[in-house]
Amino acid sequence: MNWNEILEFSRGALFNVALIFFVAGMVYRLVRVLLLGWSRDRAPAAGSKVGGVAKSFLKGILIWPFIPWVKRTFSKNPIIYLAGGLFHLGLFAAIFLGTPHMLVWKSLLGFGWRTLPVPIVDWLSAGAILAMIVLLINRRINPVLKLISGPAEYLSWLVVFLPMVSGYMMTHHMFFRYEVLFSLHMIAVDVLLIWIPLSRISHFMFYFFSRTIHGLEFGKRAVTP
Amino acid sequence: MSEKTIYQHLQEQGVSRRDFLKLCGMLVGAMGISVPPLESADFLFQSDGVDQRMVQRVAKALESKTRAPVIWLEFQDCAGCTEALTRSQSPTLIDLVLNSISVEYHETLTAAAGFQTEANKEAIMQAYHGQYVLVVEGSIPTAAGGAYCTIGGRSAVDLLEEAAEGAAAIIATGNCSAFGGLPKAAPNPTGAKGVWEIIKDKPVVNIPGCPAIPEVFTGTLAHFLIFGNLPELDDLNRPMTFYGKTVHDRCLRRPFYDAGKFAMSFDDQGAKEGWCLYKLGCKGPTTYNACASIKWDAGLSFPVQSGHPCLGCSEPDFWDGGGFYQGQSAPLNPPGMVSVGTAVGAGAVIGAVMAANNASQKKRATAAGNETYREDKKEA
Numbered sequence: 001m002n003w004n005e006i007l008e009f010s011r012g013a014l015f016n017v018a019l020i021f022f023v024a025g026m027v028y029r030l031v032r033v034l035l036l037g038w039s040r041d042r043a044p045a046a047g048s049k050v051g052g053v054a055k056s057f058l059k060g061i062l063i064w065p066f067i068p069w070v071k072r073t074f075s076k077n078p079i080i081y082l083a084g085g086l087f088h089l090g091l092f093a094a095i096f097l098g099t100p101h102m103l104v105w106k107s108l109l110g111f112g113w114r115t116l117p118v119p120i121v122d123w124l125s126a127g128a129i130l131a132m133i134v135l136l137i138n139r140r141i142n143p144v145l146k147l148i149s150g151p152a153e154y155l156s157w158l159v160v161f162l163p164m165v166s167g168y169m170m171t172h173h174m175f176f177r178y179e180v181l182f183s184l185h186m187i188a189v190d191v192l193l194i195w196i197p198l199s200r201i202s203h204f205m206f207y208f209f210s211r212t213i214h215g216l217e218f219g220k221r222a223v224t225p
Numbered sequence: 226m227s228e229k230t231i232y233q234h235l236q237e238q239g240v241s242r243r244d245f246l247k248l249c250g251m252l253v254g255a256m257g258i259s260v261p262p263l264e265s266a267d268f269l270f271q272s273d274g275v276d277q278r279m280v281q282r283v284a285k286a287l288e289s290k291t292r293a294p295v296i297w298l299e300f301q302d303c304a305g306c307t308e309a310l311t312r313s314q315s316p317t318l319i320d321l322v323l324n325s326i327s328v329e330y331h332e333t334l335t336a337a338a339g340f341q342t343e344a345n346k347e348a349i350m351q352a353y354h355g356q357y358v359l360v361v362e363g364s365i366p367t368a369a370g371g372a373y374c375t376i377g378g379r380s381a382v383d384l385l386e387e388a389a390e391g392a393a394a395i396i397a398t399g400n401c402s403a404f405g406g407l408p409k410a411a412p413n414p415t416g417a418k419g420v421w422e423i424i425k426d427k428p429v430v431n432i433p434g435c436p437a438i439p440e441v442f443t444g445t446l447a448h449f450l451i452f453g454n455l456p457e458l459d460d461l462n463r464p465m466t467f468y469g470k471t472v473h474d475r476c477l478r479r480p481f482y483d484a485g486k487f488a489m490s491f492d493d494q495g496a497k498e499g500w501c502l503y504k505l506g507c508k509g510p511t512t513y514n515a516c517a518s519i520k521w522d523a524g525l526s527f528p529v530q531s532g533h534p535c536l537g538c539s540e541p542d543f544w545d546g547g548g549f550y551q552g553q554s555a556p557l558n559p560p561g562m563v564s565v566g567t568a569v570g571a572g573a574v575i576g577a578v579m580a581a582n583n584a585s586q587k588k589r590a591t592a593a594g595n596e597t598y599r600e601d602k603k604e605a
Contacts, residue, residue: 002460004541007511011547012557016564019556023565024572031576037584099487099504103552108559117485178471179511 003179010186018193025197026205033209045220052219056211079138083131090128093121094167122171129164132157152199159195162188232288249283252451256444256466286451293450294349294357296388297331300374300381301408301417302363304333306399309436310443312522329357332376343377350391358449359392361385361420364401364408368416382423389424394449396430397421398442400538403431404461410544419541421462428455431462433514435538440519441467461541463513472535473509475517478502491532502529506550508537 074081095101097116106112115121136157139145166185169175176184196202218224229237235245299307311334328334330346337345349357363381366373371380389395397420400406408417421429430449432442445464448456456464473479481487481501488495488502501507509517512535516527529535534550537543547557560568 002541004461004511008542008546008557015556016558016560020560020564020568024568024575027569027572028576028579031573032580035577035580035584099485100552100554103504103554104556107551107555115485118483119485121485173474178473182511 003183007179007183010183010190014190018190022193022196029197029202047219047222049216049219052224053212053215055224056215060211083134087128087131090124093124125168129168132161156199156201159192163192228291230288231290231292234292246284249280252283252447253279256448283451292327294327294329294353295360296357297328297360298388299332300363300365302401306362306436307333310439354391356393359388359395361397361402362399364405364417365423366415366417373415389427392427394428395420396446398432398437400433400435403433404541407544429462430455433539438515438519441515467515468513471510472512472514472517476509476529478529502534504552505534506552507534508553509535512537512540514539
């Protein structure tokens with residue numbers, strides 16, 4: 001088996017299996033949470049549910065994360081705030097605004113969009129990789145974090161780190177031949193897709209889920225922060 | 226076939242000593258070889274970018290070696306590699322290879338036809354057993370007992386195995402004979418295969434391309450004929466000299482890729498400005514070939530320069546490697562709506578069943594708990 005065949009496998013059959021597993025797994029997770037059971041709420045609504053959701057998203061994603069002093073995370077642990085922010089920013093820039101990734105979305109969704117120039121995505125990705133290393137060191141040093149970190153946490157870190165670092169190396173044609181790096185990147189991505197529903201990386205979906213639920217609750221009671 | 230040396234043969238054709246040495250210099254250039262190890266004083270021997278010591282080595286080889294016969298077989302091909310070769314940018318070199326180094330059997334170029342040519346081939350294979358070079362163009366069908374391609378009533382597999390048996394080396398020219406090419410594209414009805422999948426006991430050099438670059442083919446053939454050995458090969462048996470770098474590595478549009486400037490369609494401003502064709506499906510990053518440096522038609526141009534993305538024609542299974550105009554990063558055959566729908570359904574059903582199971586467990590546990598509570602209360 002040569003690298004071309006490995007690439008064909010990781011871009012083809014393995015990717016398809018991983019994607020199907022990912023979709024089925026995430027739907028399973030969502031259904032499980034939705035069917036946990038909801039307590040009946042007998043109190044009359046005091047405010048707008050939609051308004052609550054809108055506020056929750058606006059503040060939670062678009063405003064507060066960019067005003068450090070309103071976030072207690074920043075004053076309590078600036079490393080997590082900065083490195084975590086940088087990591088997520090780089091990740092989103094690469095996945096949605098990197099040209100090669102946009103072409104993946106285009107092939108799956110049927111439509112594409114404009115992307116950022118390679119150097120910008122490149123620097124943001126480099127920042128994200130660096131942030132991940134910082135976060136790992138922080139996890140090993142911080143006594144509380146160390147205590148609550150098990151094998152699953154370190155595995156999650158690794159499974160996210162490998163696609164990032166292989167993708168970066170691939171863009172820069174570093175050390176190995178392109179198809180070798182391409183294959184490794186695809187295998188890492190396929191492993192990530194399979195690992196997401198099984199792990200806490202599924203927060204990429206549940207984050208929005210809980211923001212919506214909390215927004216609903218707060219809005220209904222007119223206690224939006 | 227005479228036992229004269231190649232040089233003597235050229236002399237008979239009226240080639241002067243001066244022209245002969247020029248030819249040797251051209252050969253060195255074509256083969257892309259140098260004297261290892263490179264030393265700091267190497268520039269002393271350089272003339273027109275060619276190492277003169279190497280030229281002398283080639284000249285000595287041509288003066289002492291006899292002509293080696295070449296047998297050229299064509300199977301499931303379009304003769305495009307032959308066409309490209311006969312229109313090569315260096316006619317003297319091609320002339321040397323085709324005429325002086327004696328192609329004894331070639332289905333497209335041989336003037337004679339029928340049983341005479343077949344008989345001639347047989348005679349050459351016997352007379353030069355273990356010495357001749359076998360060139361194969363076109364893939365070999367293996368389905369239906371090889372019935373998809375027969376010549377003179379014999380199957381391609383049969384003819385190949387017979388010719389390969391007495392060959393010193395085999396050169397597979399073009400993607401078809403190297404990796405199966407177009408005939409091997411899914412669903413591959415003829416069971417097409419490349420030479421190296423069938424012949425395992427002989428050295429096979431692959432010169433893939435669609436067609437193979439003429440200079441790459443002649444350079445490789447000349448290397449074998451002059452030095453008697455094969456050039457350094459990569460893991461797909463391609464000469465490293467020509468297939469060591471990707472088209473992307475040497476692409477003239479590479480700066481636009483690095484700057485993130487891409488043509489979005491074939492007639493937008495980006496395409497007119499000569500921007501990178503990656504988004505239009507260019508396979509340059511994974512395609513190893515010398516297109517971007519040797520180019521075609523006397524160095525005039527190559528596909529990417531002319532505004533078309535690289536198809537990856539020097540790589541195995543390039544016909545099945547995703548759409549030609551689909552970005553290379555895109556998955557090969559992304560799952561369709563049915564598969565995704567099934568996955569969604571499966572996830573939902575399993576989730577619902579598990580949730581129902583959970584709910585009933587919870588109900589039973591609550592009932593049991595209530596029972597225990599009542600009993601405890603009673604006892605108290």
